[in-house]
Structures are given as structure tokens and as C-alpha cells.
Amino acid sequence: MGQEDREAPRGDARGARSPLLRLSDGAVGLLDWSGRLIAVSCLGVMFAALLTNVVLRYAFGSGIAWAYEIHALLLPWLVAGGVVIAAARGRNITVTLVPELAGAGTARLLAIAAQLAVLAICLGVLQSSRPILKAAQFQTLSTLGVRQIWGYASLVYAFGGMGVIAALTALRLVAGGDAPLRDPARASLS
Template sequence: MTNGDAHAPAQDEKGRQRPFLPLVTGISTLLDWSGRIVAAVCLGVTFATLLVNVILRYAFGSGIAWAYEIHAILLPWMVGGGIVIAAARGRNIAITLMPDMLPQGPRRILSLAINITILVISVSVLDASGPILKAAKFQTLSTLGIKQYWGYLSLFYAFAGMSVIAVVDIIRTIAGEDLHASDYETSSLS
């Protein structure tokens, strides 16, 4: 769980440079951008398709038949993109009461425990999704003719992204970065 605008410290207490931290943090940034692109493209295509369908239906009495099925592929990808964005920015659903009350040392230990738990859960979901992906290869959308597999791949994208971000956050925490530092002025969504 990262703070999206936090920057990795350039040096540790002994003054040594840690050039790997910007590279590791860049992985989260790259995943954040991939989630933005996925969510924006899915939202745009879904909106455009539904808008054209409504216009055609009212203007000509019939619309695009596959417009009612496109959401079965695009909506899971939009949600998956949102999950990756939230995880990369540290804006996923969280209760921060305990980290806010703890001093920095115990807060780091709590951060490690949280990110290890996220990693274990994400990898477990990836492992369990194998049979679902195999079964989805046999499910076809009737009008589009597209396999449901392409929609279910969003599950893999979201949880693989969360796994990678959890590893990045573990590395950043071990390197001394305080991912739960309270900066209410810049992180408040109100």
C-alpha cells in the first residue's frame, strides 16, 4: 500500500546512494499508467458503443446487437484497471487507524505484514483462477463470438498487478521508506 505521491529516499542513514529505489518505484508507476490506459480505453469504448447504439435505435428503430454484450468483456477490464491504479497509488480500501497511531518502526513492520498478506492472497487468487480461465475458453458470447476467456483475463491482470505492487512495496519498506506516513494535506480525497 503506497502513497502515490511519495518519493523514495535517495540515501539511507549512512549516506549511501540507493539507485535501485527509483527503478523499483518506477515499476509501480508503470503499472499505474497501464491501469489508467486500460480503464480509459474500456470506459471510452463502452460509452461510445452504447451512445451509438442508442442513437441508431432511436433514429432507425434497431441498434447494434453486440452492444449488449461488449460490457461482458470491457467491464471486467475496467474494474481490473481500477484495482491496479488503486494498488499502485495506495488508494485501495484501507483502515489507517492503526498505522496512524504507531511510531515509524512498528509501522514498517505492520506495512511488511500487510504487503506480505496482499502478496499471498493475490498469488492464491492467481493460482485458483487457472481452472476458471481454462473453462472460459469454452464459453462464447453469442452475438460477438468472442470467448469469455478475454474478459476473465482481467482477473489475471488485476491480481498479477497487485502481486507485483506488493513486492515493490515490500522492497521499499525494507529499504527504509515509510509507506504509511501520514500526509493528510496531499493525500486527502475530500
């Protein structure tokens, strides 16, 4: 994670960072990099398949049939990678009016409550998606012959990753660490 994504933890009075905060930062950083790797890989493969298909269609009059189905598997993974990256960097959609108007202690409690709510939602989605995942084991893409479970598994990665990040962020806040940076001037992608 870049310096622009999270503030450096303050640590205790001596300036040392707790092992818990270092472990939390490392785990969130690992999830951030996994999301980046997934997103870039999916974009690269989808672009290459689409480009190859277009060239073959114009050059030979017919393309490759599986180029249309590969997107059914990789697009959900691309979105899941982006969701995990946004959660890891604290750039998911938030409303900050109340915490900004409240004092530091109240803002910390609100941030912890919000992270616990995100964790509960992620666990709920993972639990309720079990029937979909079971059914996807028996669905197969016609041209590729690949089971749909590979595309639906992105649901587990996205919500599992967001849940882990929410739990680690809540733990970080309880342990006295800083919340993700919310400075709009530094966090804006526009």
C-alpha cells in the first residue's frame, strides 16, 4: 500500500508500532496486492482474448468461440479484485459527515461500529451465497467446458477479503491504531 492510502501508525509514546498493527498492515497489504494481481491478470487475459478474436474474425472470417465465454469467468474476478483493492486502501464509498462533526473518541467508535457492520454483512453474504455456489458446481460453460463455480468463487474472494479487512481495521482501531486516511484531496482518483 502506498503512503497516500493510509497514514503511518503513530504507535505508542516511544514511537514503536505494536506487532498486532504490523501484522494487520501486512495482511491488508497482502490482500491489496492479491487484488491488484487478479485485476491486472483478468484485464490482460480478457483484452488478449478479445483482440485475438477480432483479428481472427477480420483476417479469416471466424473467430474463436471461447473468447465470448472467458469474460463470464474473468469479469467477476476483475470486479472482486477491484472491491478488495478499494477496501484495502480505504477508498470504498463512505459517508463521513457525522464522524467529521463528532469528536475523536466518537469518530473512533463510529468507525469501529461501521467496520463491524461491514464484517456482519460480508459474513451474511457468504452464508447466503452457499446455495448459489453449490448449484454453480453443476453448471458448465458450453464452449470452454469450465464449471461456473470458477466465476462464482470470486464472490467468496470479494466478500471474504472485505470481511477480513473490516475485521483487521476494527482490531486496529480498538488497539489504538489510526483509521484509513480520509483526506479527499489525497485520496481522490479524479
